[in-house]
Amino acid sequence: MSAPSTSRAAAGQGPAEPVLEVRDLSVTFGTRRGRAPVVVGLDLTVGAGETVAVVGESGSGKSVSMLAVVGLLPTPPAVVEGSVRLAGEEVLGAGAERLREMRGREVGMVFQDPMTSLNPVLTIGRQLTEGLEERLGMGRREARERAAEMLDLVGIREPQRRLDEYPHQFSGGMRQRVMIALGLSLDPKVLIADEPTTALDVTTQAQILDLVQDLQSRLGTAVVWVSHDLGVVAGIADRVLVMYSGEVVEEAGIDALFAAPRHPYTRGLLGALPVLGRARTELATIAGLPPDPLDRPPGCWFRPRCPSRLDDRCASMHPPLHDVAPGHRVRSFYEVSG
Amino acid sequence: MSALLVVEDLRVHFGGRRGTEPVKAVDGVSLTVERGETLGLVGESGSGKSTTGLALLRLLEPTSGSVHLDGTDVRAAGKRELRGLRRRMAMVFQDPYASLNPRRTVGASVAEPLEVHGLHRKDRGGRVRELFSLVGLPEGFVDRHPHELSGGQRQRVGIARALAVEPDLLVLDEPIASLDVSVQAQVLNLLVRLQRELHLTYLFVAHDLAAVQHVSDRVAVMRRGEIVEQGDAAQVYEHPEHPYTQALLAAVPLPDPAAERARRAERRSLADAVDLSEQ
Amino acid sequence: MTVGGVPDSGPEQPGADAGPETEPGTPPAQASQRRQVLRALLSHKLAVFGLVVLALLLVVGVFGNTLAPYGPNELDVPNRLTGPSAQHPFGTDELGRDVLSRVMVAARLSLLVGAVAVGIALTLGVTLGLVAGFYGRWVDDAVMRVMDVLFAFPAILLAIAIVAVLGPNVVNAMIAIGIVYTPIFARVTRASVLTVREEVYVRAARSIGVGDLRLLRLHILPNVAAPIIVQTSLSLAFAILSETALSFLGLGVQPPDPSWGRMLFEGRGFVQQAWWMGVFPGAAIFLTVLAFNVVGDALRDALDPRQRSAIEARAGVSS
Numbered sequence: 001m002s003a004p005s006t007s008r009a010a011a012g013q014g015p016a017e018p019v020l021e022v023r024d025l026s027v028t029f030g031t032r033r034g035r036a037p038v039v040v041g042l043d044l045t046v047g048a049g050e051t052v053a054v055v056g057e058s059g060s061g062k063s064v065s066m067l068a069v070v071g072l073l074p075t076p077p078a079v080v081e082g083s084v085r086l087a088g089e090e091v092l093g094a095g096a097e098r099l100r101e102m103r104g105r106e107v108g109m110v111f112q113d114p115m116t117s118l119n120p121v122l123t124i125g126r127q128l129t130e131g132l133e134e135r136l137g138m139g140r141r142e143a144r145e146r147a148a149e150m151l152d153l154v155g156i157r158e159p160q161r162r163l164d165e166y167p168h169q170f171s172g173g174m175r176q177r178v179m180i181a182l183g184l185s186l187d188p189k190v191l192i193a194d195e196p197t198t199a200l201d202v203t204t205q206a207q208i209l210d211l212v213q214d215l216q217s218r219l220g221t222a223v224v225w226v227s228h229d230l231g232v233v234a235g236i237a238d239r240v241l242v243m244y245s246g247e248v249v250e251e252a253g254i255d256a257l258f259a260a261p262r263h264p265y266t267r268g269l270l271g272a273l274p275v276l277g278r279a280r281t282e283l284a285t286i287a288g289l290p291p292d293p294l295d296r297p298p299g300c301w302f303r304p305r306c307p308s309r310l311d312d313r314c315a316s317m318h319p320p321l322h323d324v325a326p327g328h329r330v331r332s333f334y335e336v337s338g
Numbered sequence: 339m340s341a342l343l344v345v346e347d348l349r350v351h352f353g354g355r356r357g358t359e360p361v362k363a364v365d366g367v368s369l370t371v372e373r374g375e376t377l378g379l380v381g382e383s384g385s386g387k388s389t390t391g392l393a394l395l396r397l398l399e400p401t402s403g404s405v406h407l408d409g410t411d412v413r414a415a416g417k418r419e420l421r422g423l424r425r426r427m428a429m430v431f432q433d434p435y436a437s438l439n440p441r442r443t444v445g446a447s448v449a450e451p452l453e454v455h456g457l458h459r460k461d462r463g464g465r466v467r468e469l470f471s472l473v474g475l476p477e478g479f480v481d482r483h484p485h486e487l488s489g490g491q492r493q494r495v496g497i498a499r500a501l502a503v504e505p506d507l508l509v510l511d512e513p514i515a516s517l518d519v520s521v522q523a524q525v526l527n528l529l530v531r532l533q534r535e536l537h538l539t540y541l542f543v544a545h546d547l548a549a550v551q552h553v554s555d556r557v558a559v560m561r562r563g564e565i566v567e568q569g570d571a572a573q574v575y576e577h578p579e580h581p582y583t584q585a586l587l588a589a590v591p592l593p594d595p596a597a598e599r600a601r602r603a604e605r606r607s608l609a610d611a612v613d614l615s616e617q
Numbered sequence: 618m619t620v621g622g623v624p625d626s627g628p629e630q631p632g633a634d635a636g637p638e639t640e641p642g643t644p645p646a647q648a649s650q651r652r653q654v655l656r657a658l659l660s661h662k663l664a665v666f667g668l669v670v671l672a673l674l675l676v677v678g679v680f681g682n683t684l685a686p687y688g689p690n691e692l693d694v695p696n697r698l699t700g701p702s703a704q705h706p707f708g709t710d711e712l713g714r715d716v717l718s719r720v721m722v723a724a725r726l727s728l729l730v731g732a733v734a735v736g737i738a739l740t741l742g743v744t745l746g747l748v749a750g751f752y753g754r755w756v757d758d759a760v761m762r763v764m765d766v767l768f769a770f771p772a773i774l775l776a777i778a779i780v781a782v783l784g785p786n787v788v789n790a791m792i793a794i795g796i797v798y799t800p801i802f803a804r805v806t807r808a809s810v811l812t813v814r815e816e817v818y819v820r821a822a823r824s825i826g827v828g829d830l831r832l833l834r835l836h837i838l839p840n841v842a843a844p845i846i847v848q849t850s851l852s853l854a855f856a857i858l859s860e861t862a863l864s865f866l867g868l869g870v871q872p873p874d875p876s877w878g879r880m881l882f883e884g885r886g887f888v889q890q891a892w893w894m895g896v897f898p899g900a901a902i903f904l905t906v907l908a909f910n911v912v913g914d915a916l917r918d919a920l921d922p923r924q925r926s927a928i929e930a931r932a933g934v935s936s
Contacts, residue, residue, distance in 0.1 A: 057518040058489075172383075201382035202545065206589035206605055213602070228519060231548075231591035235598030254595045272523035273593055274552035276575065282530070283523040283552070289488050397820055424826035436817035441839040451825040499825065 017088060019189040019222045020046040020069070020107070025082035027061070027068050029293075035079075036293040039065045040246040042082070043321075044224075046190055051216065051223040053233035053254075055269075056243035059290040062226050065243075066192050068092075070107055071099040087189050104131055108183030108221075112195040114175035118167040124151075124178055125163030131185055150181040155211055173204035177211065184215065190222040197232065209236055230269055234258060239327075242266050245290045245301045248321060252328040262330040264308045300333070310334045342507055342539050343371040343394070343427075348403035350386070350393050363389040365563035367403070371507070376533065376540040378554030378571065380547055380586075385560040388432075391509045391543045395429055396420065407507065425455055428500035432512035434492035438484040444495045445470075445480030451502040469498040474528060490521035494528070501536070509541045514549060526552060547590045551575050559583045657919035664915030670908035677721050678728040685718035689875045698891045708893035710883065716893060719875040720901050726870050727877055727905070730791050731857040735849060737795025738856075742802025743845060747833055749803065750810025761807065764800040772797050772855070773862050780868045790869040794859045798852050805848045809841035816840075843920040850913030854906045861902055877902050 027039040039061040046052050056062040067073045068080045071091060084091040086106045091099065103109070111117045119127060128147035132138045138146065144163065151159035154177040167175060176196055183191050193212070197205035213236055216223055227233055233240060233254075240257045242250040242265065250263040261267045271284030288305040291297060297304055299315045306314070311333035313319070321329045348367045354360025364386040371377045381387040392398040394405055396412060405412040407427055415423055428451075431437035438447050449466050452458050458465040467477045473494040484492055493513060500508055513529070514522040530553060533540060544550050550557060551571055558568040559580065567580040578584045588605045592598055658664055677684065687693075693713035701708045707716035749760040767775065779793035813819065814837065822836050863869035864878025872879060877898040884895025 057520060202547065203382065203585060203589040206591070209591075210602055210605065229591065230519075231593045234593050234595045235591060235602065237595075258593060258595055269519060270593060272520045274523075274526065274546075274548040275593065276548050276551060276587065276590055280552055282527055285523045285527060286520040287524075289490075289521075392820075395824055397824055421826045421828075424824065429821070429824045431817055431821055433817055437821045439818045439822070439836050439840070442835070450822070450827065454826045454828075454831070496821075499821075503825070 018045045018047050018085075019087055020044065020224065021083075021085040022065075022069060023083040023085075025065060025068060025084060026080070027064050027073065028079045028081075030077045030079070031294070034294050038246055038293055039068065042243075042248060044241060044248075046222045046224055048189070049216065049220045049222055051225060051236055051238050053237035053240045054224060054226045054243060055228065055230055055233060055240055057228055057269075057290065059245060059293075060243040061246040062243050063194050066194055066224065066226055070103055070109060070192065101135075104135060104186040104188065106188055106190070108186065108188040108191045110176070110179045110183045110191065110193040110196045112198055114172060114179050114199075115167075117179055118175060120167050123164050123166055124170070128163070128178075128182060128185060131182070135186055147181075147185075150185055151178070153184075153215065154178070154181045155207070156181075173200055173207065176200060176204075176208055180208070180212065180215070184219065184221065187219070188221065190224060192224045192226070194226045195228070196225075198227070198229070205232070212236065230258075231273060242269070245296065246293060247301075247331065248329075249302065249331045250329065251321070252325075256325065256328050262324055262328070262335050263302075263332055264306050265302055268305075268307070308334070340373050341370045342373045342408055343369075343541070344404075344406040345369050345390075345394065346404045348390065348393060348405065349401045350389050350398060351401040362563050364393060364400075367560070367563070367565055369558050369565065369568065371539055371541055373506075373539055374533075374537055375555040376542055376553050378550035378557040379541060379543045379560060380545065380550050380557060381560035382545055382586075384562065386563040387543045387545075387560045388511050390560070391429070391511045391541060394509060394541070395424070395427055397429070421455075425451075425503045426505050427507040427509065428503065428505040430493075430496050430500050430508060430510045430513045433516050434489055434496050435484055435516075437496050438492060440484055443481050443483055444487065444492075445482075447484075448480075448495060448499045448502055451499060455503055457503065465502070469502055472501065472532070473498045488521075489517050490524055493517060493521075493525055497525075497528070497532070501532070504536075505538075507539045507541065509543065511543045512545070513542075515544065515546065522549065529553060547575075547586065559586065654919045658915055661915045661918070663911050664919075667908040667911035667915065670904055671912060674724060674728060674905060674908070678725045681721040681725045685715075685721045687715040687718040689719045689722040690714060690873050691718070698887070700891070701893055707897045708891065710880075710891070710894050711887060716880075716897055719880060720877070720897055723870075723875040723877045723880065723898065724901065724905075726787070726874060727857050727860055727902075730787060730794065730860040730869070731853050733791040734794035734856045734860070735798065735852050737792065738798035738802050738852060739845070739849060741795070742799040743806045745799070746803040746806025747810055747838065747841075750807035751814060751829070751833060751837065757807070760803070764803045767796070767800045768804075772859060776859055776863060777866065777868060780863060785868040785871065787870050787874075790860060790863050793863070794856050797859065798856060801852065802845065802848060805844050806841055809844050810837055813837050813840045844917075847913050847917040847920065850909050850916055854909035854913070857909070858902070858906055 022042055022044040025039060025042040026037060029036045029038055042061075042065050044052065044054070054062045054066070064073065068078070069084050069091065071094070073080060080092055082092065086102060089102070091102065094102070118124075125144060125147055128150060129140070129143040132143040132146055133140065147163055148159040151162060156162055156174060156177055162170075170178065179196070183193075197208050200208065209232065212223065215221065223236075225233060225237060237254045239251065239253055241248050242257075242263065244265050250257070250261065250266045257266065258270070261270055265286065268284060268286035272286065274283060286305050291301055291304070299313070299317055300306070300319050303309065303314045313333045317333070319331050319333045321331045324330050324335055346368050348364055349362070350364040351360040351362050367386070367390055369377065369379075379387045379390065389398060393400045394412070400413060407423060410419075410423065412423060438444065445466050448469055449462050452462050452465060466480060470477055470480065475491060475494050475498070479487065479491070484495070487495070510529070514525050517525060526549060529540070532538060540553070542550060542553055554571045556569060557571045557574045558565045559574070559582065560566070561582050567574060567578065567583045574583065575587065578587055588601060592601070691714060693709060693715070695713070696705070696709055697711055697713035699705060699709050705715050705717065707720060710716055710719070745760050745764070749757040770778075775797050776790075776793040779796060780789050783789040783792065819832065819836055822832055827836070860869055860876070861878035861881070864876040865882045867879075867882070870876035870879060880898035881895055884891070884898070887894050
């Protein structure tokens, strides 16, 4: 694993070509009640070795957009438009064969539920070596050695022995480590992790977060971390995109987002978190629920729930994303400061 | 003694038939909850915290130990007495969708405890509407089915149902875990308000340490069926004594990037002190 | 900041777009479940065909006696064994009886036997299944072993045996068929009960003090209804087929009452000269059984995706 990583780490020092570039991504689902735009106009750029977090609640479109990025959405009923460039190559519209090739090698994926992502009737070793043999053309023994290395890399003890065990013999946290090993096994340029720690205990989650950070610095992989939990991403992300009802409402560097959130939704999310050590005052809430994608209000989609509403345009015009500071964009007609 | 709930050496063991080792989900738990306070019961999966909550209401039968609600022996209660006890302690469940009968309207679900115990014969509808209003649900929802409501709304229904008989003790089993962050805050605020207005006593079972700290007066930390640390919430959170509690607190993600980076090193050293293997 | 979270039409949400009663974004109130099932059912072309046939059958079954052009036992000896014609669209049999009229009147009896038999099977089977599934352990073992014994026999043989003991007539045929199809209802019910019993809402009901009987009646039974409904439709098909078989052997409907099975039997001897004697009752049997089967399958689909989408809603379709 050493050769590719050093070259990538070296490449990450100069102005690097982004490993993932998403432009104006839209995903629309055909439903009985009409066409539902679940993701609207998403822009996302991930540089080599960077960690970008995509944060949102249910209905934000965060998971759907990632599935669209790797071409895993069934295309009817989904309609995907826009551009997704993985290491410079366009993904949308690429043939099924090319997509298959790219998955694993260019982009690795880790999903939320390790129980259903692993095949229960195959040993862990088999699931790891399968990809190595088929995709990298390795021999059986070489693949097995590499698989053991990977298990060791993700912190699983006695890797040789555990290669011959089945998923049900692993705990949830260990299975997620295996998923990460699988995701990284073909040395992809970017790893997309969709809520990988949501189903795990807090202590396990902390370990997985630390592990991913560790692997990242060693292998130079970029990471897109999708989560609903701002606390989780605080420790690992370089940049954050906050999504609401299918679109990005705020994008900023991690420190800037937490120190000075500009969009009322972001502030609401941060205010709603009970924080260890903070006084037991009433939590800030965001009244109401996200809109039905088939029935969004005119103007700003967040307006019915917005506590601020300082601008008359909110009711009639849809606010665009605009820069409020270098590297900090907000979808709002006014700025909430302070 | 003003303690509403007194639990002594509670054990809940499963299996153990034909020579196999029994699963000791709860293994010697003792705790008390004073009237009007909130005791937070925290732990990770497999700690036995949910099993404890279920055993208190005898939704699972304890293997041994004692449970007293306001002096009444819960374990010794016969069928009729148990039914009476069910009026005095109620439960709010984690999954707001699964805890409501999908075939019945939410109004019917909230009215059910009234029907079972023969309360408010003259105006059940009125009491149901009153409960809906209490938890912040529009009265028009009474005729809706669970799948027509959002997660947060369903959880409010669950709370309304639990409060229908005006219980003394409310056992909340991960009441906000299945909800979105912004909705969690709404429900937490609601629970705090209700406790104040109705003079309720809460046993708040959860794995979310921050949420537990937010609502609890005292806290008990469970691990593998036992309580490893117990005490005043502020005390336990700020000066945890048991290494497991310390590791747990260190693992809770803080929405503060700089602090998080600093904690990473701290976490690593703590993880070595406590055997967090099999994670 | 809002306390409790739901905006009233008060100062917290000045000029809120959402109406005073609903939070913005609440899932819209949906069409009643029955209407959804009906819609799903009717979208199936085959199911519509099946329903039409069944509706026809019902009409004939209820009004058969009046609708039939001739009496079922009205003799017209000079015109015996004549083929389909204007006066006798289904021809006549060896005694000059109008086949069409006999088929129509027989329909009534077949349906009646089928319905009563399934009624018996349903009542017995569902009750046993509920008890076995709910209480479990030795009750479950005892009940299901008995069901297994009944299951072990081929349906027709068992029915024949029971009728042989009780005596060959319509009522005993109903009882016999009812007993034969009890085990499947018990099994289907029990399987569902085992699942539903573990659902959180059942535990929640217990937590508020709901007793066993009420639990079974209001919480468990309604939620195991779907597979029972499907099974009812399918069993009706088999019950009618069983009745046909019994009548064929002379153990069910007794002559001179017409029955499809008996007509098949009588038509055996005349296959070459009067094919219509056997073909039309046979076609009637075929269509009826097909219709019940098709409707049963369609019901299964109509009731399932609803449950499927309900499960999706529960899991929270992630975005």
